Structures are given as structure tokens and as C-alpha cells.
Amino acid sequence: MNPFASVTFAWLTVYVSLLVQFAFVGLFRRARAEARCFGAMLVLSALYDLASVLRYGHHPVGPVPWEQVRIAAGLATMPVGLDLAMHLSGAAPAARRWLIAAYGWFAALVALNVSGLVVHGHPYVQRVVLGPFTIVYREALITPLGQALMLPAVFAALVATAFYFFRAARAQGRWLWGVAVSYLLLACGIVHDATTAVTQLPSPFLAEHFMFIHLGALSFVFTARLSEEFSRRDDELARVRDALEQREALAAVGELSAIVAHEVRNPLAIILNAVASLRRPELPARERDLLLGILEEEADRINRIVTDLLTLARPLHPEPRETLPRELITRCLGPAERAGTEVDLRSSPEAETPIHCDAHLLRHALENVIENAVQAMGTGGVLTIILARKTRHGVDGREIAVIDTGEGMNTEVRKSARKAFFTTRTTGTGLGLAIVDRILTAHRGAVDIESSRGEGTTVRLFVPEPAPPAA
Secondary structure, eight states: OOHHHHHHHHHHHHHHHHHHHHHHHHHHSOOOHHHHHHHHHHHHHHHHHHHHHHHBSSSOOSSSOHHHHHHHHHHHHHHHHHHHHHHHHTOOHHHHHHHHHHHHHHHHHHHHHHTTSSBOSSOEEEEEEETTEEEEEEEOOBOHHHHHHHHHHHHHHHHHHHHHHHHHHHHHOTTHHHHHHHHHHHHHHHHHHHHHHHHTOSOOOOHHHHHHHHHHHHHHHHHHHHHHHHHHHHHHHHHHHHHHHHHHHHHHHHHHHHHHHHHHHHHHHHHHHHHHHHTOTTOOHHHHHHHHHHHHHHHHHHHHHHHHHHHHHSOOOOOOEEEOHHHHHHHTOHHHHHHTOEEEEEEOGGGGSOEEEOHHHHHHHHHHHHHHHHHHHOSSOEEEEEEEEEEETTEEEEEEEEEEOSOOOOHHHHHHTTSTTOOSSSSSOSOHHHHHHHHHHHTTOEEEEEEOTTSOEEEEEEEEOOOOOOO
């Protein structure tokens, strides 16, 4: 195979590869009109180059008239290129009406070519000597009718297409200048090939090689545009994400403000009433002690609300120390003792050995769980707490199971129980289990909730043991 045929075959391979890539991209996004035109140009150029490769040599290849195929593919490329140039330049609708006439005229030329009225049926063999290479190819003579109908249409299409490409380059700049210049080079190659075909000059054909340069420039433009579009969409998604995060933050602040206002206003009202009563000079000592107890209780209530909010908002950095788990559980039974709830604490000797944890944080979490359990049971009921040694996902640790005999939770409530500000009670911030989950996560542990409507609730807190030091 001579060097021109080898190079043309290389261009054909590139066209097929580009066509596959653009078809793959088109599966995931709706292709615009200019992209569809580019895909059509790839198909027609691949067909043109295939016919060009097969026309090289002394003997015809198969029964297919490849010279007619080549001319048909070249003619079909003309209106498609003009269509693409008009799309890129943003041509007015009035100008685009001429495009319909162009498609019709070149379709008629393709039909005449297929019928044999444009080229003679018997091609001649042309030899071109370029230094050490001798290029042999078959060329068909264009009939006088073909010259009269085809050549003016081709030259008019070349001029119009070049005009719109340069117009697009002036309007948009950047990569489109490369497209405009490459098309001008292609137009020169087409004029050269047409002159060679009419006058039978011993010169190699150049259009397929200049077409590769033009399609390469177009491919670069579409790739750059696709990259810019993806980048723009990423920026839009980032802006939308930021806006959503800001709205979520504002919504959380609004919800938090409402909850804090509601929860803090009640104890503040009680405190103000108690202070007003304490100002009475004739107040008996017994009532004074009662009011002071109320002040202490309500102040402690406000302090717990503030502590919960700070625990939820600030980063947690546990400071593990050896802690006896049974003693920790005993110190957390205050909510049950105040409510007069019966507590059944069970443990095994191996579970009572020291664990490494932040006793302050873990006590805060356990108190929240116990307080929720006591509130769920109301008056009466039995609170069962089981301390056991467990293994979870291959990690040893301690599990504290808090079991109440309350009403339990349905599936929807159970799934939302750990969300901040979620509560089914008329009072409360809804931060209890959210804080528990955060504290256990900071300890690399876990919280499991088991509950069914009417069957009570079991909350399991798993605290892992530290990994043994490497030998």
C-alpha cells in the first residue's frame, strides 16, 4: 500500500474512534444540533476515506463503484458542513431557509451520481511520482453534465460555509478560529482535487487529508465545550449544594430557636414566679425552702438544655480513662430515682472489669437514654439495665442495654429517633438520642434501637475495648 493510502486509512480509524466516543456521550445527554451535524460529518468522512483507500491500486476492489461512493460522500458532506457552520455562528432563521435548498440540491446531485450521470462508468488509472514513491489510483472522469451541475454548487457551498465559520470565529473566538482556518485549508484542498479530476493533472488528492485537520479542530471544539459544560454544571451543583446547606442551616437555626425559646421560657417563668414569691417578707420558712428547691430544679433544667446544645454543636474529643462500668451506670440512675421507677440492674463478673472511655461523655449519653426510658413508662413500670461483654464485627467491648416497659415506637418513629430536634412529646428538645449517637460514634461505638408498638423499647450502647498494643 502506498503512503497516501496508509495515511488515509489512519484517518479512517480516527473517525471511527471519534464517532464511537460521540455516540457514547450521546447516550447520556441529549445531543445538540451542531453535535449531530458533527457526527454526520464523521460518518460521511469515514465513508469518503474508505472509498479513497480502496481506489488506490491498479485493479478495482469488488463490484462496488468506489469512485461514485467517494463523490457521493463528498457531496453529502457539503450541506452538513454548511448546517454546522450556521449553527455555530447563530445564523438567522431567514438565512437558514437557504439550507433547505442546499440539502435538496445536493441530494439531487447524489442521486444523479448514483445513476451514473455525474461520472463515467469506466475509470482511468493515474500515476503520480513523488520522489521515491509512485502513487497509482483509479479516477473516473466527471461528465460535462456533472461539471455543470456539481462544480458551481460545490464552490458556492465552500464560500458560504467558510463565511459562516469565520463569522462564528469572530463572534466567539478561541477555538473556533482554528476551525475557520482549517476549513479554509479544506476548501483549498477540495478546489485542488476538483481541478485535478477535471483536467487529469498527475497530482495526489488532498481533500481527505485536509478534512482530517478540519475534523480534528472541530473535535477539539466539541471536547472543550463538553468540558466547559461539565465544569459549569459542577459549579451550578456546588452553588445549589451551598444554597441547600445554607437553607438547612437556617432551618435548623429557626427550629432550634423555637425549641430553645419554648423549653427555656417555661423554667424561666417558674423561676420568675418563685423569685417574686421569695420577695414577700412574711413568707414562711417551709415555703421558702420549697421555692428555693424549685429554683434549683429549674436552673438545673436550663443547664441541661444548654449542655445538650453544646454537646451537639461542638466537636467531641473523648479522653478515655479506666472506668468501672457498673459504678458508671449506678451514677446515671438519677432520673429513675427521682421518678420512683423500679430499676433491675444485671451484670456478670467479667463485664464489670474496667473499660476505657470518657466517663463524663458516656454518663451524659446513658443519662439521656435512662431519662427517655423513664418518660416513656410514665408512672410505674420496670427499668431493666443489662451490662454484658459483647463482640461486634470482630471487636470486643461492653454493651449496656436499657430496656423499658413503655408504649414502644412504630417503625417510622424508630427510624427518626436519632435525628436532631425530633420528638413525639409536647416538651423536650429532641436532642437526647442525637447526642447519644454522637457520643458513641466519638467512642467508635454504636447505638442500636429495638422497639415495637406496645412492646417497650431496648436501647443498646456498645463501647469497644481499645486494641491491644502491637508486639
